[in-house]
Amino acid sequence: MTELDRYLQAATRDNTRRSYRAAIEHFEVTWGGFLPATADSVARYLVAHAGVLSINTLKLRLSALAQWHNSQGFADPTKAPVVRKVFKGIRALHPAQEKQAEPLQLQHLEQVVGRLEQEIQAAKAQADRPGLLRARRDLALILLGFWRGFRSDELCRLQIEHVQAVAGSGITLYLPRSKSDRENLGKTFQTPALQRLCPVQAYIDWITEAALVRGPVFRGIDRWGHLGEEGLHANSVIPLLRQALGRAGIAAEQYTSHSLRRGFATWAHQSGWDMKSLMGYVGWKDMKSAMRYIDASPFAGMALSAEKPVAAQIPNSSINTVG
Structure with a gap:
């Protein structure tokens, strides 16, 4: 070449x-x-x-x-x-309504996180190293994908060298390139630690358990608990998510890797984020792109309105996307 x-x-x-x-x-x-x-x-x-x-x-x-x-x-x-x-x-x-991924609602995020935490405890008790690693990885991937609104390819391209996580504080992630970064200037993303459903602690627990110090954050794990050298392929995120949801008792056929991104956008919209803050946080450049991800159904946020289970809600004023 x-x-x-x-x-x-x-x-x-x-x-x-x-x-x-x-x-x-x-x-x-x-x-x-x-x-x-x-x-x-x-x-x-x-x-x-x-x-x-x-x-x-x-x-x-x-x-x-x-x-x-x-x-x-x-x-x-x-x-x-x-x-x-x-x-x-x-x-x-041949007009056809565009098929949208089902947004992962917050109550289902709680449900799948609860199931993965049970799997972690069971794997520890049974000295099941492969099972422990998979549960830790899946927990970190799902929580980070949801709260940061990442696409599957962005999750799979994360490198440990480009991530800084501080327990109880927050996490900073740098991507050299992304779909919304047309000029390939690189973008830095941040999200805070939460009291529950915390992506920061889940990330720290995963890389600590896997003893990872460099290279891809999310990798394949074989039946003996050996980690692959390459990052997960973006196409593997859908079966990974569906399997985790299925084990949690959630019908997962309509969920795709975009469900994490749509789920966060729906949650933020229902929680009162203004569109400018949401677009800046997720990285959308135009209103049309943002609206495609928001579930505007009047029933979409009903489970969130009765009680907000995440005690430390993400404040849209404390996080931003830095170009």
């Missing part, structure tokens, strides 16, 4: 690169298209998958095709009027 190629590759996120590669393969191999493509072939490709693939998936496929043609020096066929009209027609004839 040349220096030029290295910098070009660094300009695109790994997840985006994989998605684009899969989209090009789908166009060429699965559908039988040819590259460079014509506007007519792209339009026929859209028609072939209208109503089968979601609008967002079709948009991703068009973005991948556009990126391939631009990077190879060919004219971009996705900008042709016929392609734009076909895509507009598909949106009109």
Whole structure:
């Protein structure tokens, strides 16, 4: 790889690169298209998958095709009027409500945390090292993911060298890059210690138990309790969360890794955070992105209104996201 190629590759996120590669393969191999493509072939490709693939998936496929043609020096066929009209027609004839992950409500967060704490105590009593490590890891991942509103890939890319945690005080986390950090300047996130459901103590307990001093925070654990050298893959967060919820007696089919982020946004909204503070804390750049994550149902916060179980509520004035 040349220096030029290295910098070009660094300009695109790994997840985006994989998605684009899969989209090009789908166009060429699965559908039988040819590259460079014509506007007519792209339009026929859209028609072939209208109503089968979601609008967002079709948009991703068009973005991948556009990126391939631009990077190879060919004219971009996705900008042709016929392609734009076909895509507009598909949106009109195949409207579909965007599927949203179920937000993890606070009472369910309490329920799964209680279950994991039971598993920790049981593992200690039975000298079950693998079970103890998994419960500690899952507890830290879920609490940190919820209270910090992190995406799954952000959780999986956390490095111990970039985390500073002080018991009873708070935690500071640095990410060299994130989805909202378009310029790759790096962002620092903070969250305080809580009296209950505390992400700070859960993080400290996990890295202490695992004896981790550098590298990825969250890793795979084999049947013998050996930790992997690489960080968890973002796709592994969904089964990890669903399994933990299932063990806690919560039907988990509708939950995804976005459930932690949506859960926090819903909790903050119901707790009276103004939108500007919420957007700054989570890292949203525009109102539309923020509103997609907030469960606006009038019943969403009912379990929170009767009693706020977290004694040290996160004050939106004491935490911020520093660019």
